[in-house]
Amino acid sequence: MNSSLILAQLLNGIAIGMLYALLAFGLSIIKGLLNIPNFAHGALFACGAYILYSVVQGTGSFWLGILAAALAVGLLGMFIERVAVRRVYGSAYLFQLLLLFGVALMLQEVIIIIWGGVGKSVSPPAYLVGAFNLGVTIYPKYLLFTTLASAVIISGIWLIIEKTRYGAIIRAGIEKKEMVSALGINVDLLFTCAFGLGAGLAAMAGALAVPLVGVTPSMGLDMLAISFVVVVLGGLGSLYGAILAGLIIGVIQSLAALWFPAASTVVIYVVMALILAVRPQGLLGER
Amino acid sequence: MKGSFNRNAALLLTAGVIVLPMVLPWNMATEILIYAIVAVAANLLLGYSGLLSFGQASFFGFGGYSAGYLLAHYHLPLILPLLVGALAGGFVAAVVGALCIRRTGIYFIMLTFAFNQMFYYLAYQLRTVTGGEDGMTGITRPAIHLPLLPEISLNSDLNFYILIAVIFAVCFAIMFRVVESPFGKIVIAARDNARRAASIGYNVQRAQILMFVISGTITGLAGAIYSMLYWIMPIDSIHWLNSGNIVFMVLIGGTSSPFGPVLGAAIFIWLQDLLSIFWARSLLLFGAVVVAVVLFLQGGVIELFRRAATYLQRRRALVAEAR
Numbered sequence: 309m310n311s312s313l314i315l316a317q318l319l320n321g322i323a324i325g326m327l328y329a330l331l332a333f334g335l336s337i338i339k340g341l342l343n344i345p346n347f348a349h350g351a352l353f354a355c356g357a358y359i360l361y362s363v364v365q366g367t368g369s370f371w372l373g374i375l376a377a378a379l380a381v382g383l384l385g386m387f388i389e390r391v392a393v394r395r396v397y398g399s400a401y402l403f404q405l406l407l408l409f410g411v412a413l414m415l416q417e418v419i420i421i422i423w424g425g426v427g428k429s430v431s432p433p434a435y436l437v438g439a440f441n442l443g444v445t446i447y448p449k450y451l452l453f454t455t456l457a458s459a460v461i462i463s464g465i466w467l468i469i470e471k472t473r474y475g476a477i478i479r480a481g482i483e484k485k486e487m488v489s490a491l492g493i494n495v496d497l498l499f500t501c502a503f504g505l506g507a508g509l510a511a512m513a514g515a516l517a518v519p520l521v522g523v524t525p526s527m528g529l530d531m532l533a534i535s536f537v538v539v540v541l542g543g544l545g546s547l548y549g550a551i552l553a554g555l556i557i558g559v560i561q562s563l564a565a566l567w568f569p570a571a572s573t574v575v576i577y578v579v580m581a582l583i584l585a586v587r588p589q590g591l592l593g594e595r
Numbered sequence: 596m597k598g599s600f601n602r603n604a605a606l607l608l609t610a611g612v613i614v615l616p617m618v619l620p621w622n623m624a625t626e627i628l629i630y631a632i633v634a635v636a637a638n639l640l641l642g643y644s645g646l647l648s649f650g651q652a653s654f655f656g657f658g659g660y661s662a663g664y665l666l667a668h669y670h671l672p673l674i675l676p677l678l679v680g681a682l683a684g685g686f687v688a689a690v691v692g693a694l695c696i697r698r699t700g701i702y703f704i705m706l707t708f709a710f711n712q713m714f715y716y717l718a719y720q721l722r723t724v725t726g727g728e729d730g731m732t733g734i735t736r737p738a739i740h741l742p743l744l745p746e747i748s749l750n751s752d753l754n755f756y757i758l759i760a761v762i763f764a765v766c767f768a769i770m771f772r773v774v775e776s777p778f779g780k781i782v783i784a785a786r787d788n789a790r791r792a793a794s795i796g797y798n799v800q801r802a803q804i805l806m807f808v809i810s811g812t813i814t815g816l817a818g819a820i821y822s823m824l825y826w827i828m829p830i831d832s833i834h835w836l837n838s839g840n841i842v843f844m845v846l847i848g849g850t851s852s853p854f855g856p857v858l859g860a861a862i863f864i865w866l867q868d869l870l871s872i873f874w875a876r877s878l879l880l881f882g883a884v885v886v887a888v889v890l891f892l893q894g895g896v897i898e899l900f901r902r903a904a905t906y907l908q909r910r911r912a913l914v915a916e917a918r
Contacts, residue, residue, distance in 0.1 A: 345701045410885030417879035533712035536705040577713030588697045
């Protein structure tokens with residue numbers, strides 16, 4: 309096997325892994341704070357991708373597209389939390405997952421109604437087209453951009469969660485909701501914002517993925533499964549485990565495409581099963 | 596209330612099975628019975644065991660593909676492919692159950708879901724065996740040879756329906772027996788308080804995995820007969836959306852009675868057919884129905900009947916009092 313090819317796939321895997329990390333980080337925040345299985349996460353990812361597509365078509369600005377995707381889907385998430393998710397916090401998981409399953413179906417159909425059922429593609433902005441020549445291999449500029457952008461976004465959210473007052477409230481909310489509420493903090497609003505934040509992260513991952521994979525109405529379905537794999541692998545109650553697991557899954561998937569191209573979609577699930585057999589609590593899980 | 600066998604309900608169910616093909620097309624009536632088996636088997640996990648399996652389609656699909664392969668390529672007596680389908684479903688359920696059982700709650704749901712997706716991709720990639728995206732075609736319905744009787748052809752809609760109805764009745768009786776058995780009580784006890792059940796001395800995880808195997812075996816059998824229904828095993832049947840549909844059937848019917856999921860399967864198949872006549876984007880309406888059921892009717896349709904019954908009883912009592 310050609311070593312430059314391996315390096316190329318490794319870099320490719322890191323970029324995709326960072327997108328997975330971004331997506332799963334959002335899911336992890338929602339799981340941590342609201343303790344619900346967000347089956348609409350993939351659909352929110354797809355919404356972000358389509359909004360970027362439309363903004364780029366309309367204004368030509370890629371940056372505006374990412375911003376618009378994050379804001380619009382973040383608001384959409386807050387709306388979904390307010391009108392629907394809020395009403396099932398007391399219900400069994402089964403009802404929560406079914407509710408979000410219904411929401412995901414609706415979002416996917418709305419996408420088909422607005423944008424049509426045929427896939428579309430967007431090329432990255434002109435200054436991100438092309439590749440760096442690293443000597444041993446070439447490195448497409450957009451892959452580097454995806455990796456860096458995801459890293460910047462994740463670091464930003466990390467800073468907010470670890471270093472600010474709002475972050476302290478979020479961390480306290482994950483630890484003990486009743487206590488936070490007893491301290492006079494508006495937990496209802498906190499939950500709405502957390503769902504919005506998670507949805508916004510999914511949307512940014514979706515927007516960044518567009519130049520790599522294009523947009524199709526069913527893109528959310530595949531991503532949902534991957535984000536679940538990443539969160540489970542990341543570990544029980546671990547907010548940041550998802551980032552590590554995302555990277556690992558992205559790299560494994562890309563490398564597997566070299567040796568077993570036909571099985572590359574199955575490989576990540578096999579890896580998940582193996583890791584869980586050895587470490588049932590996940591990579592950074594506590595128990 | 597759970598599991599109590601109501602003679603009237605059983606009679607009603609029998610009447611329903613007989614009336615169904617008179618009011619609906621054959622295929623639809625047959626599909627309702629098949630998915631009724633699937634939904635009752637799913638309720639063994641979702642309702643009775645409290646194990647939130649979101650991967651029932653993997654058992655269904657695996658059973659359907661393995662039976663379908665035999666039915667498409669070999670001339671075997673009917674019982675063999677059905678047996679292989681059931682065993683395949685049970686085997687997959689044992690593997691998935693054993694790997695997921697150590698997690699609880701949301702992680703359990705996510706894991707069963709992720710494995711479902713793995714089996715979907717497996718079916719998608721093994722094109723030479725499963726037909727990939729186009730589904731597995733060429734599946735036959737072998738005739739039944741019973742001693743002292745002429746050959747029974749399953750290509751007749753009526754005969755096929757009767758066969759499915761018999762399988763449905765047997766599966767329903769088995770599952771009912773399982774829930775009522777001491778083993779069933781252990782699983783129910785573990786649902787209500789796993790730690791206490793374990794401290795009494797029951798091996799909770801082993802009982803739960805066994806329940807997975809029972810549910811998977813019956814679901815695999817249902818997949819096997821489903822492959823014969825349209826002479827094709829479509830890839831959609833192993834997709835996680837189908838798992839979602841199965842969970843929806845169980846919940847819309849109601850988990851609190853063994854008859855709830857049967858009703859749920861009938862409502863689902865009927866609703867899907869109705870909505871798809873309305874509009875090509877029927878999934879949007881279906882999603883809205885799912886959301887509405889969760890928000891307003893968590894007890895399922897069976898809850899409506901119960902509410903109506905209590906209301907009538909109260910009224911009768913009031914009338915009696917007035918006299």
